[in-house]
Amino acid sequence: MTEQMMNLRHSGSERSTGFDRLADPVRRWIWNKGWNKLRDIQERSIPTLLNGDEDVIIAAATAGGKTEAAFLPLISLILEHPGESGFDLVYVGPLRALINDQFERLEDLCDRAELPVHPWHGDISQGVKARARKNPRGVLLITPESLEALFVLRGLEIPTLFKSTRAVVIDELHALLDTERGVHLRSLLTRMELAVGHRIRRIGLSATLGEMVLAREYLRPEAPETVTLLKSESDNQELKVQIRGYLRRRDRSESKSNEDDEDETAAERAIASHVFSRLRGSRNLIFAGARQNVEWYADALRQMSEEACLPVEFFPHHASLSREHRMDLEKRLKTHPATTAVCTSTLELGIDIGDIACVAQIGAPFSVASLRQRLGRSGRRTGQSAVLRMYAIETEPGTDAHPLDRLHLGLVRSIAMVELLIEGWCEPPVPQALRLSTLTHQILSVITEHGGVSAKRLYATLCEHGPFRRVSPRLFARLLKQLGKPDVALIEQAPDGALLLGRQGERLIEHYSFYAVFQTPEEYRIIADGKPLGTLPVIMILTPNMTIIFSGRRWRITEIHDKDKVIEVTADQVGRPPNFGGDSGLIHDRVMEKMRDVLSGADLPIYIDESAARLLEDARAEFRRLDIVRKPICDLGKRSCLIATWRGTVKTSTLALALQAMGYKAETYDGFLNIDCKDDAGPVEVALMEIARSDPISADSVLSIQGNFMTEKFHPYLSPDLLIEDVTSSRIDLVTLPELARSIIENGE
Secondary structure, X not given: OOHHHHHHHHHHHHXXXXXXXXXXXXXXXXXXXXXXXXXXXXXXXXXXXXXXXXXXXXXXXXXXXXXXXXHHHHHHHHHHOOOOOOOOEEEEOOOHHHHHHHHHHHHXXXXXXXXXXXXXXXXXXXXXXXXXXXXXXXEEEEOHHHXXXXXXHOHHHHHHHHOOOOEXXXXXXXXXXXXXXXXXXXXXXXXXXXXXXXXXXXXXXXXXXXXXXXXXXXXXXXXXXXXXXXXXXXXXXXXXXXXXXXXXXOOOOXXXXXXXHHHHOHHHHHHHHHHHHHHOOOOEEEEOOOHHHHHHHHHHHHHHHXXXXXXXXXXEEOOOOOHHHHHHHXXXXXXXXXOEEEEXXXXXXXXXXXXXXXXXXXXXXOOHHHHHHHHOOEOOOOOOOEEEEEEEEEEOOOOOOOXXXXXXXXXXXXHHHHHHHHHOOOOXXXXXXXXXXXXXXXXXXXXXXXXXXXXXXXXXXXXXXOXXXXXXXXXXXXXXXXXXXXOOOOEEEOOOOOEEEOHHHHHHHOOHHHHOOOOOOEEEEEXXXXXXXEEEEEOOOXXXXXXXXXXXXXXXEEEEXXXXXXXXXXXXXXXXXXXXXXXXXXXXXXXXXXXXXXXXOOXXXXXXOHHHHHHHHHHHHHHHHHOOOOOOEEEEEOOEEEEEOOOOHHXXXXXXXXXXXXXXXXXXXXXXXXXXXXXXXXXXXXHHHHHHHOOOOOOOOOOOXXXXXXXXXXXXXXXXXXXXXXXXXXXXXXXXXXXXXXXXXXXXX
C-alpha cells in the first residue's frame, strides 16, 4: 500500500469509519485520483447513505464535493447488493451541460465499478437511448424534460426501467424548489414511485440555504421530518468584495445626438475599461444581466483587446447563442487560463468550468441566493478567496430629478445584498402555489402515459400523492371541466367515463416542446401610435393604465394583446419619471429591510470605492430630507406622491394593483410606489384606509382580467376565474395587503 493510500485511510479513520465501508473499486478510484483525504461532507455522507434508507439533503457550496458525497456510497451500495434489471441510480440535472459534465466525472468511477453510465437528454442520439432502454442498469443521467418524454413516449416501460432504482439524486435542488420545473419534477418522481409500486429514496444536492425546512418538504412532502440534512462544515470561505459606483449622464432631451449617445454609455465604457485592466489574463465570469448587455460588454471588451493588440479573452454566453458556441466557451473556460465569459444567468448553475479567479456582477442582483450561487464559482481551491466585483450604475440627478433617482436604489440594493451575504442569510424557499399551469401539463401527460385514465385516478396521482396538494377536489373538477370545453379541447371524456386527449391536447403532446413545463419570458412588442419602440420581456403582471419605463421614458399602457404579444402605449407626461427600474426580478422583504437599514445608517462599508461612497452619502441625505421613516407618504406635487412600503416585490406590486383598481396610477420600484392621482380620485390616504378595513381582500376588487396575467406556459387554456385564482396564489399577496396598508397609515400619523 502506498504512503498516499495509508494517509487517506488514517485521515478517514480519525474522523469517520465510513471510508473503510466503501466498495473496493470505489476506494481504488479515490486513491488513483490522488486525494489524501475526503471532504467533511463526503465523510459524513458515507455512513448516512450506507446505514439507512432515509431521504437526504447534502448541502455545500459550489464545487464543495456534493456529487461525490452522494455517488461514492451509493455506488458502493449497488456493488454490495446488486439489483435486478432496471437503472440502479437516477441522477436528475436541470441542464444538458450539467448532464454532460457529470457524465465525464462519473464515467471513470463507474467504469471501475463495471456499471454503465447513460447520459439522456435532447442532444443524445436515439441509438444510445435505445441501447440503454434495452439493457437498463447502472446510472441514468437525465433532465426533467427527458424524464417527461419517457413517461409520454414510453409510459408502459416505466415500471421495467425503474423497478430496481435505489435512489434518485436531484442536483441543484435549491434552483428547483419554487419553480414550475421543480413542481414538475416532483410530480414525475411521485408517478415513478406509483408505477414501480414502492418508495424510491431521494437525495437532494443543494447549495447551502438559510432555511432548509421547506427544502425538506419539497423532497418528501408527506414526511419532511424524516429527511436527513447533511450540511458542510467547511463552507466558511474568505470573501474579497468591492462595489464600485458609476454615474450615468441624464437624458437631457428626447432626441439625442450621437455625442449624447456616447455620453449615455460613458459609465458602461468605464466599467468595461476597469474589467479589462483587472480581469485580463485570468479565468472569470461577468454577469451582465440582459442578453443585449452581455453582447454590448463582450463587444466593448473585444474592441479593447484588438486596440491593445492583445488576444481576445472575453466572450459572450447566453441562451440565444448556438449550443456549439456555448459548449466551446465552456470547454475553453476549463482548459484555458486566460478566458472570461460575459454571461446572463446561463453559467450560474454548477457546470464545471474550472477554477474561477473572480466573479463580476454588473448592476444590482435580485436575490442573495443567486449572488451566493454565482460567487460559489470563485475561490474553489483550498486557501483561495472568493472574489466578487460589483459595478453599480446610477443616474446623475439634476434639479428636476425624481427623488427615487436621488436615493440610488440600485447601489443601495447591492450593498444590502452584500451585507446579507456576509451575515449568511439568503432567501428561503416559499410554500408552493397552486401551479394550475403545470397541473394542466401533468393531466395531459398522465392521460398519455396510460392511454386514458379516470378523473379519480388523476386526482389521486397528481393531488393526493403528488405535489398539487393545495388543489381541492372541487377546484380539480373545475379545471377538468375547463380543459374539456369545445373551444379548449385539451381533454374529452369517453362513454365509459375515462378521460382522453382532446383534439388540441393531441396536437400539443405530439410536439417535442410539450416536455418542458416552463417557457422563457415572452417578448412583447411595445408600440406607440403605430410606431414600434422595441421589445420587452414580460414576467410581471401588467394591466392597462399601468405606467412603465422604457427607453428612458414613461409610457402608459393603453391595451395589451396577448395573442399577438403586443403592448400599446402612449406617452405619459405627468411629472418626471425616475430612471431607476426597467429590469424584472422578485425581491424579498428581508432585502428591503436591509436597504432601509443601509439608508438610515451612518457607517460607510469598507468594501465600496470613493465614488460609491459619495453616491451613498447623497442617497442618505435625500433619505433624511424626505423623512421617509416618519412619513412613508411623501407629497411630490399637486396630485403626486411617493409611498414607502419597505416590502418586497410581491407585496408592493399587490398594493399597486389595488390602488390602480381604485383609480390611481402606480409605478412599482424597490419598496416604493410612485403614485399619480386622477382628478376624480381622492387623497391616497383615504384609499389606504379603505384597503386596511377591507379584510379579507377579494381578488375581483384588485384584479381585472384585461391585464396580462398569463405568466406560465398553460395559462392561455385556463378560464378567467381559474387564471386569477392561480395568479393570486403565487404572484399576488392579498392576505397581508390590509396589514401593509395599516402599517403605512400608522407610520405616517
